[in-house]
Amino acid sequence: MDLLRTTVQSYEWGSRTLLPEFLGAPPTESPQAELWMGAHPAAPSRVSRSGVLRPLDRVVTEDPERELGAGTVRRFGARLPFLLKVLAAGAPLSVQVHPDLAQAQAGFARENALGVPLDAPHRNYRDDQHKPEMIVALTPFQGLCGFRGPAGTADLLDSLGVSALRPYAERLRVGPERQALAEVFRAFLRPPEGLLDAVVRALGVAAAGSAEARVVAYDRVARAHPGDPGLLSALMLRYVELSPGEALFLGAGVPHAYLSGLGVEIMASSDNVLRCGLTSKHVDAEELTRVVRFDAPPTRVLTPRQEAGEEVYPAPVDDFRLSRYVLRAGEPRRRATLDAPQILLCTAGALTLSSAGAESLAVRPGQAVYVSAGAEVAVEGAGTAFRATTGTAEPLG
Structure with a gap:
């Protein structure tokens, strides 16, 4: 450890x-x-x-x-x-x-x-x-994160009131969906002259008079990256909070x-x-x-699911597995021994990590501990720890 x-x-x-x-x-x-x-x-x-x-x-x-x-x-x-x-x-x-x-x-x-x-x-x-x-x-x-449905993107483009966006909105509504998304995405990578400036102006107006979070977010993107055509591709993506x-x-x-x-x-x-x-x-x-x-x-x-005393975030890959321990003072130690390497990261509170044959380590937010395969680690205290390992890891003992 x-x-x-x-x-x-x-x-x-x-x-x-x-x-x-x-x-x-x-x-x-x-x-x-x-x-x-x-x-x-x-x-x-x-x-x-x-x-x-x-x-x-x-x-x-x-x-x-x-x-x-x-x-x-x-x-x-x-x-x-x-x-x-x-x-x-x-x-x-x-x-x-x-x-x-x-x-x-x-x-x-x-x-x-x-x-x-x-x-x-x-x-x-x-x-x-x-x-x-x-x-x-x-x-x-x-x-x-990820494409919005074509009809939803067409509605957003129409809402900006930019006449040059209408052909793209119409294409998205005609379908087929995959082909329409691909064609508009490719076109937005190399937009015609003047389109980006018109969209930026429209976003500024829309954001000033709207409380809609996604419109405000797109306006923020435009201000952070002035003159970058990537803004048009960003309009096709779902806003997530x-x-x-x-x-x-x-x-x-x-x-x-x-x-x-x-x-x-x-x-x-x-x-x-x-x-x-x-x-x-x-x-x-x-x-x-x-x-x-x-x-x-x-x-x-x-959201995480409860699994063997920890909260696991499901992922369809075996390169990594991410889970979380949320501990309260006085709770029993959480122990983990895996046939794979582990990294434990404290994100809140104060935790103590211990392993056989090694000194205990007191960790605070931002501090992390590496544990070799096969080594036991115990976590106690009051706080939150994230545990990273491989998706193929199996408990030992």
Whole structure:
């Protein structure tokens, strides 16, 4: 059992207050966007081994079966297959989508064969892995997730009163639904001159005279990304509000953009992101439209289910499993021994984590502990802990 030394990533869409407040620190001058916990090579957490701080990815690579368990190594290789984060959105993120595993493997191999450097700005595939993800709100959280039904988007476009939007609204009403969504989405990636400016003006007027949350959110997106045609794609996405404890799972091909709020995020450990807009980074319209799922079912708001003394957030992947312990003072210890690695993150209160043969660790919000496969960990105190492991993990003993 090791206390993780973690990294805070500073991106322009981060917040100067949300993450510092969560960590019990004063506001920062630059935005803080993500607190990373895991072994991703871009910013691996560090653990103390024999009195020396070492990157967790190297620790895993040197003895994968001890750290991950034989089952995890057989399924995922000698790597921690998930990455845990605390995400703090102070401004809208880019609209983005992630490939499925077959698309990632084919795209990575194709770009390698073409000799595209891994760090090239125009590269689409940084590795050969998919990147499903889940976000659990710690504060009220807003996002754009998945396509709205074509008729609903047509109604929204008509409500803005922009004559140049009428052909797109009509196309969405004619169907078939999947084909109509794809055609309008492609058209919005390269809009005709003047359309974006007209939509921005209309949104400003609509937001000023409307209390409708989604219209206000779209206006906020426009102000955060002036002149970015990704706003038009964003108008096709469902506006979602999460209360603390509620979650979203985002599978392959589902376009999404987080807008504001603090949440715990878990994902398969990958860098594969294709952007649709609201970004200064590369947008590959052709590859994007191959990856986007225009027939994906609506993204549902999830709540945890009780399972063996913890609250589990269901996800249809085995790269990760996310659950939550909500403890009250004086309750019996919650014990967990798995045949897979675990990361436990305190998000509220004060907790004590203990393991056989190791010193007990007192943790506060923002602190996380890594537990190797096969090691028991007990949690007690008054507070909340999220537990990340693999979806293939099995209890031991």
